[in-house]
Amino acid sequence: MREFKTILPFLKDNRLRYVFGILMLILVDAASLYQPQIVRRFADLASTGVLTEKLLIELVAWIAGLGIFMAVGRYFWRVEIFGNGRRLEYWLRDKLFKKYLQLDQTFFNRNSTGDLMAHATNDVMMVAQSMGGGVMIMVDSLFMTAFSVIMMVTTIGVVNAVVALVSLPLLAVTIAKLMGPIQTRSRALQNAFSDLTTETQENLSGIRVIKACAIEDNRAASFGGVNDDYGKKCIQWTKVDSLFDPSVTLISGLSFVVFILYGALQIHRGMLSIGSFVATIEYLNMMVWPLIAMGLVVSNFQRGISSMARLNEIFRVRPTVQEVKNPADPQKSEGHIVFRHVSFRYDEDLPWVLRDINFELQPGHSLAVVGRTGVGKSTILHLLLRRYDVTEGEILVDGTDIRQMSFEALYRTFGVVAQESFLFSRTIGGNIAFGGEEENTDEVHDAARFAQVHDDIIAMKQGYETVVGERGVTLSGGQKQRVSIARAYYKKAPVLVLDDALSAVDTETESHLLAGLRRHRQGLLMISQRVSTVQNADDIIVLEDGKITQRGTHEALVQEDGFYQELYHRQLLESQVNTAEADEQGQTAAALRGEEA
Structure with missing residues (x-):
């Protein structure tokens, strides 16, 4: 008993x-x-x-x-x-x-x-x-x-x-x-x-x-x-x-x-x-x-x-990540992020995932992280959001170690678009305003326009009142990603975080989204494997084997031997091949129409 x-x-x-x-x-x-x-x-x-x-x-x-x-x-x-x-x-x-x-x-x-x-x-x-x-x-x-x-x-x-x-x-x-x-x-x-x-x-x-x-x-x-x-x-x-x-x-x-x-x-x-x-x-x-x-x-x-x-x-379970007894709870955040000698591994018996990571994101600036699959890019976001605590070093937000901040204050700083777009079984408008105290229709529409999904929504029979299925199953992958971006933008957080959030959208939509991001006056932290996504970032860091091996702007990195240059040339070649194939298919279709005529 x-x-x-x-x-x-x-x-x-x-x-x-x-x-x-x-x-x-x-x-x-x-x-x-x-x-x-x-x-x-x-x-x-x-x-x-x-x-x-x-x-x-x-x-x-x-x-x-x-x-x-x-x-x-x-x-x-x-x-x-x-x-x-x-x-x-x-x-x-x-x-x-x-x-x-x-x-x-x-x-x-x-x-x-x-x-x-x-x-x-x-x-x-x-x-x-x-x-x-x-x-x-x-x-x-x-x-x-x-x-x-x-x-x-x-x-x-x-x-x-x-x-x-x-x-x-x-x-x-x-x-x-x-x-x-x-x-x-x-x-x-x-x-x-x-x-x-x-x-x-x-x-x-x-x-x-x-x-x-x-x-x-x-x-x-x-x-x-x-x-x-x-x-x-x-x-x-x-x-x-x-x-x-x-x-x-x-x-x-x-x-x-x-x-x-x-x-x-x-x-x-x-x-x-x-x-x-x-x-x-x-x-x-x-x-x-x-x-x-x-x-x-x-x-x-x-x-x-x-x-x-x-x-x-x-x-009886006690979380490994806990809030301190008297946490700092600033009501306003500028979005100044500093990673200082951060190293991390999931367990003492497991290998290091990140080693001696150092970078700084100034308020209103943009930073991109690129690298091969499994090098620790998403782990950086997990640490920033305190899903795990760093093994060594410290992460500062506006000069305060995030381990000393309240979870509420920390999460107010970021609008996050996760790698896997997750939508709830509610209306599209409700998904965009999710987490807000009260849904503001005008701001929901503005967020949808920013994410290039407004036209798709109004084309639906019930518009913003359309109820998506479980996990957003009734929407396409690209639509789910854009609704997720709109949700993060609606939050009006000082820093917008995108974890490979444009992988399911076409190149034209991506270009419109990136143009909007360039006009985005708040901080931007992006993780991606597509050069076209990160090339306009103020600073780009390249991760290899859990370490930063390259750092700089797009123009500087494409001139520097290394992973980023290889990635750029490979994706440029893929783009040219895709364009040529599209042109060839178009010419073939035109010729067939001419023969039929």
């Missing part, structure tokens, strides 16, 4: 709701326990021949009154106890999602999306059920069992009650034996559900790739294996959980048999009245549910404990 310490703040805030709900539950149970006494009185009066019409009306009125009271009370305890379970579900899921938002890139690299979704759905639901329905079952079973025993003792005496309850110790032993296997198999079931969620999420996210590669059968077989494992875990858990009802029924049936034989003998001897006998049978019958409920309590709380343990593993 120590796993439930995490939800103590919630329990404290909602303790009055729990108290009121439990009180109403106890009152309803007490009313139901009084009903056998009415039946006992009726049986005794009827057997002795003294049951009058007045007494009959009185007994019926008592039963009707108790029924009405139980109906009203049952409504209130359901609202409070079950309602608290739903409130806990909201509270816990909200806490978990906020925890996700606090964790850094390292955590998400190590955990699959499907597993994290399983935590937010199935695990949260199991904990909420244990603290909603589980609390109700626990209180109900304990109270009904305890007070049924008390009522039996007061009705038929201690000796007779002991005979009636002779099988209870056997039930306690049975429950104790089943607790361990249930918790073990419950944890295995939750892990299998996470695997199933991960498999489903990955296949649905990659459905276009699956169909393009025609590997439906392969993925169906893979899913079938995971689904089969989950099914087996369900059966294993069910086999243990299903032992409760038969065990309780068998043990309670033993109590009935013993007391019926013993009670008949006592009635025959004149030591037990028929009414008391009937009342005791009623109490034994009422105890069947609490006895079954004890099994449900064990099952419910064991699953809740297993799920809470899985959630606590997330709550």
Whole structure:
């Protein structure tokens, strides 16, 4: 139960709701326990021949009154106890999602999306059920069992009650034996559900790739294996959980048999009245549910404990990148960036990704980073945005080490266009204004015009109100990139960061975008492998093997032997070849049209 310490703040805030709900539950149970006494009185009066019409009306009125009271009370305890379970579900899921938002890139690299979704759905639901329905079952079973025993003792005496309850110790032993296997198999079931969620999420996210590669059968077989494992875990858990009802029924049936034989003998001897006998049978019958409920309590709380343990593993994670206690939080940033002797590697046992990186981006200026794939270009942006902390050296923004800045202040400095354009399932206008306090239509349109995507948007039937599919699937690659650029521009941050953000646009659109970027009066940091993208930057640095090997303007670097010159000539040759091929295709098409004429 120590796993439930995490939800103590919630329990404290909602303790009055729990108290009121439990009180109403106890009152309803007490009313139901009084009903056998009415039946006992009726049986005794009827057997002795003294049951009058007045007494009959009185007994019926008592039963009707108790029924009405139980109906009203049952409504209130359901609202409070079950309602608290739903409130806990909201509270816990909200806490978990906020925890996700606090964790850094390292955590998400190590955990699959499907597993994290399983935590937010199935695990949260199991904990909420244990603290909603589980609390109700626990209180109900304990109270009904305890007070049924008390009522039996007061009705038929201690000796007779002991005979009636002779099988209870056997039930306690049975429950104790089943607790361990249930918790073990419950944890295995939750892990299998996470695997199933991960498999489903990955296949649905990659459905276009699956169909393009025609590997439906392969993925169906893979899913079938995971689904089969989950099914087996369900059966294993069910086999243990299903032992409760038969065990309780068998043990309670033993109590009935013993007391019926013993009670008949006592009635025959004149030591037990028929009414008391009937009342005791009623109490034994009422105890069947609490006895079954004890099994449900064990099952419910064991699953809740297993799920809470899985959630606590997330709550205990501490991000490797953390905000200092009293961070600097400047309200205005100029966008002055300095990398000073920055070196980085992902782990002590892994090779260096960056070594002794030094550069400076003045406010309002532009800087480009070029290099082969895998040399660490994007890592520079990850470090600048504190997705990871530098291993050595420091990064300064407006003279302040970013490790001393608040995350909010740091992120206000940059408008970022990531290498992979990610759009949310909302309108195009909503995607552009995403993160803003309030969507400004004029500024959204200005941002779209800047990104050269305004004409594409208004050509759509619903314009800016067009809802894009998941991850922007209804848009082309170039449109998604341009919407992402518009989103970054809309932010009006001091520095615009483009991580290979023009790779999916055509050359004409690229030239218009670059012309707009040249008019962009704020800082610009670009990462690209296309010379045409970076050639107008104020400063260009070339990365090779994690080190800066060249630095200068485009004009200077094309005259200098090295990677940049090779890249320039190779892309110039590719451009000339593409132009020649286009001209040849155009001439061929013209000739064909002439022959047809």
